[in-house]
Amino acid sequence: MRLLAFVLLIPAAAQTPAPKPVMRYGVPVKAGPMDTVLLRDYDPESSLAAPITKLPKARVPVIDVHTHTSMNNIKTRADVDAWVRTMDEVGIDVSVVFTGATGAEFDRQADLYLKSHPSRFQVWTSLDTARIEEPGYGDRAAAELERCYRKGARGLGEITDKGWGLDGGPDRHKARGARLHADDPRLDPVWRKCAELKIPVNMHIADHPSCWRPLGPRQERGPDFQAFSLYEKDVPSYEELLGRREKLLARHPGTIFILCHLSNQGNDLAGLSGILDKYPNLYLDFSARDYELGRQPRAAAKFLSRYRNRLLFGTDMGRDAEMYRGWWRLMESDDDYLPGRTGWRLYGLALPVDLLRALYADNARRLLNWTRP
Numbered sequence: 001m002r003l004l005a006f007v008l009l010i011p012a013a014a015q016t017p018a019p020k021p022v023m024r025y026g027v028p029v030k031a032g033p034m035d036t037v038l039l040r041d042y043d044p045e046s047s048l049a050a051p052i053t054k055l056p057k058a059r060v061p062v063i064d065v066h067t068h069t070s071m072n073n074i075k076t077r078a079d080v081d082a083w084v085r086t087m088d089e090v091g092i093d094v095s096v097v098f099t100g101a102t103g104a105e106f107d108r109q110a111d112l113y114l115k116s117h118p119s120r121f122q123v124w125t126s127l128d129t130a131r132i133e134e135p136g137y138g139d140r141a142a143a144e145l146e147r148c149y150r151k152g153a154r155g156l157g158e159i160t161d162k163g164w165g166l167d168g169g170p171d172r173h174k175a176r177g178a179r180l181h182a183d184d185p186r187l188d189p190v191w192r193k194c195a196e197l198k199i200p201v202n203m204h205i206a207d208h209p210s211c212w213r214p215l216g217p218r219q220e221r222g223p224d225f226q227a228f229s230l231y232e233k234d235v236p237s238y239e240e241l242l243g244r245r246e247k248l249l250a251r252h253p254g255t256i257f258i259l260c261h262l263s264n265q266g267n268d269l270a271g272l273s274g275i276l277d278k279y280p281n282l283y284l285d286f287s288a289r290d291y292e293l294g295r296q297p298r299a300a301a302k303f304l305s306r307y308r309n310r311l312l313f314g315t316d317m318g319r320d321a322e323m324y325r326g327w328w329r330l331m332e333s334d335d336d337y338l339p340g341r342t343g344w345r346l347y348g349l350a351l352p353v354d355l356l357r358a359l360y361a362d363n364a365r366r367l368l369n370w371t372r373p
């Protein structure tokens with residue numbers, strides 16, 4: 001399976017006794033050592049002589065609206081302190097932290113971040129999905145949300161439905177039809193409570209469309225992403241999940257939804273524009289979609305400018321200083337041929353400073369609830 005591209009370049013003709021080289025665009029394609037290179041090992045050294053812009057710090061202060069306690073491996077006060085030092089080095093003013101927790105664990109994390117660095121973090125709570133079949137589920141979940149709000153929560157998320165339901169995953173899920181999806185009426189009290197408390201919801205609906213395509217020679221993203229495959233799994237189609245997204249947005253116009261990762265539709269900016277035009281309560285973060293922006297730099301720069309009041313910067317990629325700096329190079333430089341995580345090459349967007357200000361911080365300042373706990 002991983003021989004992929006290289007094997008395909010050489011059809012079976014290469015193994016017969018007197019192979020006649022296949023001509024492709026005037027080049028004789030012959031068998032050779034490249035044919036057995038595994039796709040996961042393919043790491044070409046570029047000869048391109050092009051500038052590499054070093055940007056140690058973002059041009060203007062940044063609010064990162066998408067980070068996770070778990071992914072960033074934050075356990076102690078010392079971990080939080082170390083993170084803040086990195087944030088200072090790279091120009092992150094505030095990180096919005098998804099605690100992934102409710103109840104006592106949420107309270108512990110709220111104290112961990114807010115007691116030590118109250119001005120550097122915003123903590124968000126998660127959704128209690130226990131006993132969803134029992135009567136009064138939505139009201140119970142909304143009550144816990146409000147309790148977390150009083151304890152410091154200023155948002156709900158990241159709430160994820162890749163098709164298994166908000167309360168499930170590949171290893172633990174209900175039968176199709178019994179799953180809790182975002183547009184389920186049982187969740188109405190939760191979304192209404194968010195509107196009442198003026199806190200946004202960050203949701204991950206569906207996933208990158210390549211997840212629904214076979215793992216093989218035509219798979220778009222490289223081997224590092226194959227663990228995300230949903231191909232032939234017991235999940236609804238990509239299109240069905242995006243349809244549920246629309247039902248949710250239409251059903252709760254007073255609730256602010258930030259759909260993360262460009263709503264998993266960054267491959268189709270025209271389609272995404274249509275959804276943004278239709279639902280004014282929809283906002284997007286572009287965390288973990290560096291590769292969608294960077295592979296189409298001209299279209300992406302236009303899109304970011306056109307929807308400059310609806311888009312928010314986030315990372316969702318850990319907390320290494322060089323990770324943040326990779327983002328600054330993509331957003332701010334006009335460098336060509338940046339290395340990308342999917343195996344694709346990216347191109348700097350060279351965004352003007354007023355647009356950077358809107359995307360990096362102004363939208364988050366306007367949209368997020370900054371009242372003190």
Ligand SMILES: [Zn+2]
Nearest residue numbers: 066068158316
């Ligand atoms: Zn995330």
